[in-house]
Amino acid sequence: MAKIISVHSFRGGTGKSNTTANTAAILAAEGLRVGVVDTDIQSPGIHVLFGFDESDIRHSLNDYLWGKCAIEDAAQNVTARVGGAIRGQIFLIPSSIKAGEIAKVLREGYDVGLLNDGYQRLIDTLKLDALLIDTHPGLNEETLLSIAISDALAIIMRPDQQDYQGTGVTVEVARKLEVPRLLIVVNKVPPVWDENEVRARVERTYHADVGAILFHSDEMMTLASSGIFSISYPNHPMTRSLQQLATRLIE
Amino acid sequence: MGTEPHHLLLADDGEISRTSLLRLVESLGHKVTRANSSEEVFARIESGHPDLLLLGVRSTRINAYQVLRRLKSLPGDRPPVIVVSTPDGVEGIAKCLEMGAADYIIDPLHPALIKTRIDDCIETQRLRREKEQASIEQHRTEEALQAREKYERDVHIGRQIQRSFLPTSLPRLPDWEIAAQFQPAREVAGDWYDAFLLPQVNRVGLVIADVCDKGVGAALFMGLMRSLLRAFAQQPTSLRWLDAIDGESPIAHGTSLADRRRALPTAGTTALKNAIEQTNNYIAKNHGETGMFATVFFGILDPRTGQLLYINAGHERPAIIGRDGVRERLQPTGTAVGMMPDSDYSIGSAQLYPGEFLVTYTDGVPEARDSDRKFFTEDRLLGLLNDPPLTAAALLDRIVDSIRAHIADADQYDDVTLLAVRRGTESLT
Numbered sequence: 117m118a119k120i121i122s123v124h125s126f127r128g129g130t131g132k133s134n135t136t137a138n139t140a141a142i143l144a145a146e147g148l149r150v151g152v153v154d155t156d157i158q159s160p161g162i163h164v165l166f167g168f169d170e171s172d173i174r175h176s177l178n179d180y181l182w183g184k185c186a187i188e189d190a191a192q193n194v195t196a197r198v199g200g201a202i203r204g205q206i207f208l209i210p211s212s213i214k215a216g217e218i219a220k221v222l223r224e225g226y227d228v229g230l231l232n233d234g235y236q237r238l239i240d241t242l243k244l245d246a247l248l249i250d251t252h253p254g255l256n257e258e259t260l261l262s263i264a265i266s267d268a269l270a271i272i273m274r275p276d277q278q279d280y281q282g283t284g285v286t287v288e289v290a291r292k293l294e295v296p297r298l299l300i301v302v303n304k305v306p307p308v309w310d311e312n313e314v315r316a317r318v319e320r321t322y323h324a325d326v327g328a329i330l331f332h333s334d335e336m337m338t339l340a341s342s343g344i345f346s347i348s349y350p351n352h353p354m355t356r357s358l359q360q361l362a363t364r365l366i367e
Numbered sequence: 368m369g370t371e372p373h374h375l376l377l378a379d380d381g382e383i384s385r386t387s388l389l390r391l392v393e394s395l396g397h398k399v400t401r402a403n404s405s406e407e408v409f410a411r412i413e414s415g416h417p418d419l420l421l422l423g424v425r426s427t428r429i430n431a432y433q434v435l436r437r438l439k440s441l442p443g444d445r446p447p448v449i450v451v452s453t454p455d456g457v458e459g460i461a462k463c464l465e466m467g468a469a470d471y472i473i474d475p476l477h478p479a480l481i482k483t484r485i486d487d488c489i490e491t492q493r494l495r496r497e498k499e500q501a502s503i504e505q506h507r508t509e510e511a512l513q514a515r516e517k518y519e520r521d522v523h524i525g526r527q528i529q530r531s532f533l534p535t536s537l538p539r540l541p542d543w544e545i546a547a548q549f550q551p552a553r554e555v556a557g558d559w560y561d562a563f564l565l566p567q568v569n570r571v572g573l574v575i576a577d578v579c580d581k582g583v584g585a586a587l588f589m590g591l592m593r594s595l596l597r598a599f600a601q602q603p604t605s606l607r608w609l610d611a612i613d614g615e616s617p618i619a620h621g622t623s624l625a626d627r628r629r630a631l632p633t634a635g636t637t638a639l640k641n642a643i644e645q646t647n648n649y650i651a652k653n654h655g656e657t658g659m660f661a662t663v664f665f666g667i668l669d670p671r672t673g674q675l676l677y678i679n680a681g682h683e684r685p686a687i688i689g690r691d692g693v694r695e696r697l698q699p700t701g702t703a704v705g706m707m708p709d710s711d712y713s714i715g716s717a718q719l720y721p722g723e724f725l726v727t728y729t730d731g732v733p734e735a736r737d738s739d740r741k742f743f744t745e746d747r748l749l750g751l752l753n754d755p756p757l758t759a760a761a762l763l764d765r766i767v768d769s770i771r772a773h774i775a776d777a778d779q780y781d782d783v784t785l786l787a788v789r790r791g792t793e794s795l796t
Binding site for chain 1: 566567568569602603604624627628631632633634635636637638
C-alpha cells in the first residue's frame, strides 16, 4: 500500500520544500518509487531543488486541473537529475511557474476533488510506494484535502514565536482531520541551542511527536536550493536527521 | 286580433278615468292598476312593475311633468309612458313627448287606434330591452374571447420561456451519444433537460427535472432553477466540508483512512453538491412562500471511464440498461429541490459500461393518459427498454411513439421529457 505523506507549514520560508525533496531523495535512495506533487500552486518552488526550470516543464499540475491532460502526463522522472546513488525512482508533478497560469488559478479556482482523484491515479499508474505532497503554507482547500487523505503529516516550523502560534493551528486541524501520523520538524535551530531542550519544549507545547530537529547549517545556505542536501552531503549530521524523519514518515 | 294581456298603470285623477278609455283598456284584457297621486305612481311602479304607464296630462293631484322628470331618474327598468289628454291639452302632450313620453292618446279615440298605440308602445319597449340584452351578451362574449386570447398568449409565452431554457444542441463526445425528447403538454408545465460540458473536470453534466406545478409560473421557475443549477455547477470551490474544522466533530469519526478518503471531494462532487444544495437553499429561502419545488436528477459523467456521479433529488428513478434490459435504477438520494432549506443530499455512483444506456425521464412519461384516463405506466416504459435499438435517439423515438399512440386524441396533460445517454462499444474492441 502506497503511503501518502503531506509536508506543511503554517508560514512560508520554513524549509518545507527542502524537507519534502530530501525525504523523496532518501526514500528513493532506499529503492522506493516516490512521487512528489507541488500543490503550492500559488508559489511553486520545489522543482528548482530537482534541477528543473520553466523550459523543462511540458505539462504541469495546472494543466491537469484544467482538464488539459491526465495527471500522469504531468509527471516527470527526475531521478537522474537528483544525482547520487538512487535505486528507486522520483517523479515530480510540478506546478506551473508562468505568471498567467498562476493568475488563472487564483481567478477561476479549480475542483479540488481532482487532486483526490489525481493522487490515487498517480499511485496506480506510476506504481508508487510513496506520494509526497508539498503543500501551500497556511490553510486552504487543497492543503486541507491533502492533509485529510494523508497517512502521515510533517509540520515544519522554525523556533520563532510566529511559527509557534501558527503550528498550533495546523496541529489542531490535523487532529480534527485524524491524520494517523503527525510529526513536527523544527528547522533552522540556532546551533548553540540544546537539541533535547528544544525537543522537550515543542513536544510539551503541542503534545505531538518531534520528527527531527534540524540545526541551521552553513552548507544548506551555501547550497542555496541548487541541489538536494542529503545527496550533496550524505554524511552530514543533518542528513542523518532527515533519514530518521523519512523512516518515521514512511513506517 | 288577440291582445296579449299586459299590466297597465293608469295615473290620473281627472276626466280620463271617467271616460270610456278605462273600460276600453280593461275590455282588451289588460290588467289595470290605478294611481291617484304622484307618490302612488312611483309606489306602484316599484311594487307592480307595470308594462306601461298611462299618464293623464291634466290630472289635478298628479303633475305629469314632475312624474316624467322623476321617472327619468329612476334606476333600472322603467315602463314606457303614453300620455293621455283631451283635445284641449295638446300643448301639454307636446311638452310630455319632449320630456320622454313614448306616445300619446287624445281621448276620445277610436278603440282600434288605442289598442294599436298600447301594443306598439309595449312592443317597442320589449324590442328595446331585447336589443340591450343582446348587446350585453355580445359584450360578455367579447370579454370571454379576449380572456381566452390572453390565456392562449400566456401559454404561448410560458412555452417560449420553457423552450428558450432548453439546450439548443447537446454535447458531442467521441464514443458517446446524448439524445433528448421534449413533448410539451397542452398547458404550460415545468419540465426541462440539460446537458453541458464541465471543462474544468473534463466531465458532462446531465440534468432532467420537473417543476411541480403548471402554468407560466412553473415555466419561470424552470428558467430560474435551470440557470442556478448551471451557474452553481461551474463554481469549483466548496468550503463546506471544512465545517469539520471549526465544528466540534471530526469529519468522519471512527472510520478508516480509506473511508475518509472516499468521503472527501473527488472530481465533480463539488459541482454536484454546489449545484443542488445551493439551488435548494436559494429557492427554499427566497421563494419558500410560493411552495414551488422541482424534482431533479443531476448526473456528472466521466466520459473517459463511464463513471456517473449523481444526486437524485426526489426524481423518477433513471434506468441503466445493459445487455439484458434494465440493470440498475438510480434511487433518490435526497428530497426535491426547493422544498426544505439545508437539506442533505448524498452522492450516488453508477457505472456505464460499453454499449449501455442511461435513460432518464419525467413523470409525464408513466403518467401519460389516454382518453379513458388510463396511465401509460412505468411497467410499459420498462418493457420498451428491453432489447434497445442501436442508438439513444432511436430508443427515445420508440418510447415517444408508444406514448403518442397511448394518448391518441386525448389532451396531453403533462410534459413528456426524456434524456438518454449511450456509451459506444468502441472501447470493447
